[in-house]
Amino acid sequence: MNEKPVHLFVPTFRVEECLGEIRECLEKGWTGLGFKTVAFEEAWVKYTGLPHAHFLNSATAGLHLALRLLKEKDGWSDGDEVITTPLTFVSTNHAILYENLKPVFADVDRYLCLDPASVEARITSRTRAVMFVGLGGNTGQLDAIASLCRLRGLRLVLDAAHMAGTRLHGRHVGHESDVVVFSYQAVKNLPTADAGMICFNDRGLDEEVRKWTWLGINKDTYTRTVEKQGAYRWYYDVEHPGFKYHGNSVMAGMALVALRYLDEDNGYRRRISARYDALLEGNPGVERIQVAPGCESSRHLYQVLLDRRDEVMVGMNAEEIYPGVHYRDNTLYRMYGYAQGTCPLAHAASERVISLPLHLRLTEEDAERVARSLLAHVR
Ligand SMILES: Cc1ncc(COP(=O)(O)O)c(C=O)c1O
Numbered sequence: 001m002n003e004k005p006v007h008l009f010v011p012t013f014r015v016e017e018c019l020g021e022i023r024e025c026l027e028k029g030w031t032g033l034g035f036k037t038v039a040f041e042e043a044w045v046k047y048t049g050l051p052h053a054h055f056l057n058s059a060t061a062g063l064h065l066a067l068r069l070l071k072e073k074d075g076w077s078d079g080d081e082v083i084t085t086p087l088t089f090v091s092t093n094h095a096i097l098y099e100n101l102k103p104v105f106a107d108v109d110r111y112l113c114l115d116p117a118s119v120e121a122r123i124t125s126r127t128r129a130v131m132f133v134g135l136g137g138n139t140g141q142l143d144a145i146a147s148l149c150r151l152r153g154l155r156l157v158l159d160a161a162h163m164a165g166t167r168l169h170g171r172h173v174g175h176e177s178d179v180v181v182f183s184y185q186a187v188k189n190l191p192t193a194d195a196g197m198i199c200f201n202d203r204g205l206d207e208e209v210r211k212w213t214w215l216g217i218n219k220d221t222y223t224r225t226v227e228k229q230g231a232y233r234w235y236y237d238v239e240h241p242g243f244k245y246h247g248n249s250v251m252a253g254m255a256l257v258a259l260r261y262l263d264e265d266n267g268y269r270r271r272i273s274a275r276y277d278a279l280l281e282g283n284p285g286v287e288r289i290q291v292a293p294g295c296e297s298s299r300h301l302y303q304v305l306l307d308r309r310d311e312v313m314v315g316m317n318a319e320e321i322y323p324g325v326h327y328r329d330n331t332l333y334r335m336y337g338y339a340q341g342t343c344p345l346a347h348a349a350s351e352r353v354i355s356l357p358l359h360l361r362l363t364e365e366d367a368e369r370v371a372r373s374l375l376a377h378v379r
Pocket of ligand 1 (some may be wrong): 092183
């Protein structure tokens with residue numbers, strides 16, 4: 001076999017433009033919070049139309065803060081419940097535990113996102129929030145979940161790690177949620193080395209979160225540097241033990257570059273996905289996960305379900321094609337084992353799901369090779 005390997009993800013950085021942004025930080029002597037982080041927050045608000053945005057070092061930090069601040073504002077108690085999905089990266093569910101809340105797993109629908117009927121069935125007197133994951137950029141039945149949350153007085157946290165650039169009914173996703181968290185980790189649609197964003201709907205929570213990401217200090221060093229003169233700039237108060245979760249200007253510089261290309265890049269991902277659709281359509285052994293109506297997906301992932309998934313993957317690997325699995329049913333992990341067996345559809349999907357290679361360097365010819373290999377092994 002002398003064809004080049006086809007990997008699941010390969011990040012693409014616009015190197016010269018990124019270096020230009022980073023050089024500006026280095027020459028100015030400001031690599032931390034402020035400067036580029038402020039510029040990127042403003043750019044993200046303008047791009048998404050969301051009311052606020054605060055730049056972080058990861059989405060994991062953002063998911064934690066989403067629950068920390070809602071818990072505090074609404075006066076939740078330890079042991080209160082958050083309904084969540086078993087088909088996600090563990091960050092989603094760890095964040096619930098960081099706040100001594102209880103992850104209650106609900107089942108998924110045909111989009112591999114939370115099923116509103118299953119969520120409704122899991123609501124108890126202790127349920128406080130729902131954590132919705134837009135798997136692969138898909139909105140699934142997010143609208144129905146948002147309505148359910150409004151009706152039942154629950155908070156909605158959107159884990160939009162895969163959703164940079166996803167639109168629902170023509171508008172960027174996130175407006176329907178109390179708080180939305182994006183990931184800009186290297187293999188995501190808006191790649192940096194590692195970063196994230198938290199967007200609260202509520203202005204007060206947005207102001208609060210800026211203190212929580214810098215150790216509870218009520219004035220950041222950048223504000224103190226640019227706005228204050230003389231001795232008073234050193235006087236700040238510390239209101240609570242916050243975290244070191246804020247993002248930095250080097251990452252924000254990379255993010256500013258990636259944002260310029262986000263729509264174009266997602267368009268390319270949709271084009272490759274359409275090619276996969278055409279190549280796989282009509283094959284009964286390959287069940288394609290459809291994009292929900294009204295959703296213009298970022299197409300972080302292209303997922304299908306098939307039998308004998310692990311054997312098929314081994315066969316494709318032998319041809320130097322490396323698909324992935326998103327995700328293993330989280331209730332199979334020891335720490336979430338208490339919920340094993342409660343989400344049969346998610347469990348079945350976890351045994352059958354495969355993500356085909358999808359990234360900006362993957363050509364249509366590569367997609368054809370992947371599809372050919374997949375179909376040969378499925379038979
Ligand atoms: C669904 C989901 N949520 C959260 C995260 C965490 O993102 P980060 O790596 O930016 O902390 C990821 C990252 O892979 C993810 O896929």
